[in-house]
Amino acid sequence: MPQIFQNFINGKWTDSKSGRTFENRNPANWNDVVGIFPKSTKEDVEDAVSAARAAFEKWRLVPAPARGDIMRKVGDLLVKNKEELAREMTREMGKVLAETRGDVQEGIDTAYYAATEGRRLFGHTVPSEMPDKFAMAVRVPVGVAGIITPWNFPMEIPTWGIFPAVLAGNTVVFKPASDTPKTATTLVDIMMQAGIPEGVVNLVHGGGGEVGNAIVNNPDVDLILFTGSTGVGKQITRDASSTLKRVSLELGGKNAQIVMDDADLDLALEGVLWGAFGTTGQRCTATSRLILHEKIYDTFLDMLVDRTKKLKLGNGLLPGSDVGPCVNEGQRNVVASYVEIGKNEKANLVCGGKIASDGELSKGWFYEPTIFENVKPEMRIAQEEIFGPVLSVIRTSSLSQSIDILNGTIYGLSSSIYTRDVNSAFKAIRDIKAGITYINVPTIGAEAHLPFGGVKQTGNGHREGGWAVYDFFTEWKSVYIDYSGKLQRAQIDNYE
Numbered sequence: 168m169p170q171i172f173q174n175f176i177n178g179k180w181t182d183s184k185s186g187r188t189f190e191n192r193n194p195a196n197w198n199d200v201v202g203i204f205p206k207s208t209k210e211d212v213e214d215a216v217s218a219a220r221a222a223f224e225k226w227r228l229v230p231a232p233a234r235g236d237i238m239r240k241v242g243d244l245l246v247k248n249k250e251e252l253a254r255e256m257t258r259e260m261g262k263v264l265a266e267t268r269g270d271v272q273e274g275i276d277t278a279y280y281a282a283t284e285g286r287r288l289f290g291h292t293v294p295s296e297m298p299d300k301f302a303m304a305v306r307v308p309v310g311v312a313g314i315i316t317p318w319n320f321p322m323e324i325p326t327w328g329i330f331p332a333v334l335a336g337n338t339v340v341f342k343p344a345s346d347t348p349k350t351a352t353t354l355v356d357i358m359m360q361a362g363i364p365e366g367v368v369n370l371v372h373g374g375g376g377e378v379g380n381a382i383v384n385n386p387d388v389d390l391i392l393f394t395g396s397t398g399v400g401k402q403i404t405r406d407a408s409s410t411l412k413r414v415s416l417e418l419g420g421k422n423a424q425i426v427m428d429d430a431d432l433d434l435a436l437e438g439v440l441w442g443a444f445g446t447t448g449q450r451c452t453a454t455s456r457l458i459l460h461e462k463i464y465d466t467f468l469d470m471l472v473d474r475t476k477k478l479k480l481g482n483g484l485l486p487g488s489d490v491g492p493c494v495n496e497g498q499r500n501v502v503a504s505y506v507e508i509g510k511n512e513k514a515n516l517v518c519g520g521k522i523a524s525d526g527e528l529s530k531g532w533f534y535e536p537t538i539f540e541n542v543k544p545e546m547r548i549a550q551e552e553i554f555g556p557v558l559s560v561i562r563t564s565s566l567s568q569s570i571d572i573l574n575g576t577i578y579g580l581s582s583s584i585y586t587r588d589v590n591s592a593f594k595a596i597r598d599i600k601a602g603i604t605y606i607n608v609p610t611i612g613a614e615a616h617l618p619f620g621g622v623k624q625t626g627n628g629h630r631e632g633g634w635a636v637y638d639f640f641t642e643w644k645s646v647y648i649d650y651s652g653k654l655q656r657a658q659i660d661n662y663e
């Protein structure tokens with residue numbers, strides 16, 4: 168019998184009031200049911216928001232260093248449970264073990280960063296324009312934060328939201344993707360073990376249209392941190408406008424790696440293999456376009472196709488698997504439909520392009536790593552996010568043309584250039600329109616202590632990660648303390 172899981176509201180594990188449930192299955196073996204989870208409703212969200220609101224009044228008064236101490240314990244418990252969590256995550260969403268271990272590690276890094284931030288949360292002191300008067304600006308928590316996350320980084324992305332939210336003194340209602348509810352449940356359990364008080368973190372499972380929507384529309388939720396698709400991000404922006412809550416959006420990407428004619432081709436090859444087919448291409452930062460200089464185009468393409476054909480598809484829990492399955496049937500159908508679009512657009516399919524169903528692979532949602540060459544920048548396969556193992560190769564003749572092509576989509580998350588020329592590297596850093604630019608590194612590989620996010624329709628200007636996310640989770644309060652003992656009128660008495 169599959170295990171049955173619950174929501175976590177006000178410090179208690181509880182069923183949904185709806186009494187309904189959904190199944191979570193292993194994408195590498197659809198017969199394997201990971202667990203049964205509550206299909207929650209607006210009522211469950213209301214209970215979670217009430218609990219978070221009540222808890223906020225106490226939690227905001229806990230000194231930030233003490234909140235940081237709890238975060239340190241969360242980090243320690245993640246370290247202790249790293250391997251088990253990684254295995255659970257691979258079973259739940261399919262990416263290979265090395266990657267799920269990395270996903271947990273990023274949660275660990277985020278916890279320890281938050282722990283130390285408890286002793287910073289810097290404000291500003293500035294001189295006053297009046298004598299005998301002190302001026303400063305301090306950070307205060309905002310209130311109840313709704314954290315809505317996707318399935319491709321089931322540990323890292325929730326921790327990027329929840330840890331800084333809680334460290335800064337906010338309380339949380341967390342809705343994970345319905346493809347990865349188990350990892351979310353374990354994460355919340357670990358936070359409870361570490362001593363997070365009841366009501367501070369609440370977990371509500373279920374669908375985006377029902378649970379996510381109820382969080383966004385709840386007038387008692389002050390903040391929404393959403394990571395997911397651009398379409399849903401736009402919907403959330405519209406919904407949140409009725410209460411003018413603060414919204415941070417991290418959305419889709421159509422990231423490119425440029426390889427110049429002076430690049431170290433072996434290094435660039437390792438980069439694009441990892442960037443395009445790591446996590447089965449299901450990363451917001453995945454390399455989905457490869458922009459190749461014409462002088463090395465044929466040589467590099469041959470090297471790439473040769474290595475891509477050798478990638479081993481398989482269950483991510485088995486040693487030797489390089490590429491896991493797509494997360495579910497719907498996602499694999501999207502990939503297959505984009506391959507048809509690419510063929511109809513007359514791009515040249517040079518490898519992959521098929522569902523992989525030999526032997527054990529037939530049990531899961533596997534798709535062969537796929538490369539199209541002779542892709543034109545305006546084709547749909549070069550413009551739209553596919554979120555699967557499909558790479559579009561585009562030919563160019565100069566640095567400036569490469570950068571123009573790289574910039575020529577609605578997205579602006581990650582970018583990469585391989586070159587040995589320092590001048591080209593610095594021009595790329597200056598001219599590429601993206602939140603992240605890597606030099607001689609693939610488009611994936613963000614570190615937890617730097618700002619993470621994108622420009623254009625990848626987001627709305629906020630950043631996750633590092634110090635920057637604390638700007639989202641705090642309000643500035645300006646404070647003036649006059650110790651002159653008399654009324655001093657700023658801008659008036661000092662200029663009379």
Ligand code: NAD
Binds near residue numbers: 374375378420450621
């Ligand atoms: P998605 O947008 O379908 O879902 C993300 C989350 O939003 C899920 O929890 C979902 O249940 C919920 N949701 C869906 N509809 C909602 C609604 N109307 N109101 C509120 N919540 C709703 O995305 P996904 O398929 O889970 O993830 C893939 C997408 O996420 C890709 O576009 C990818 O680029 C993006 N992503 C972005 C980043 C980033 O940091 N920029 C990171 C990872 C993934």
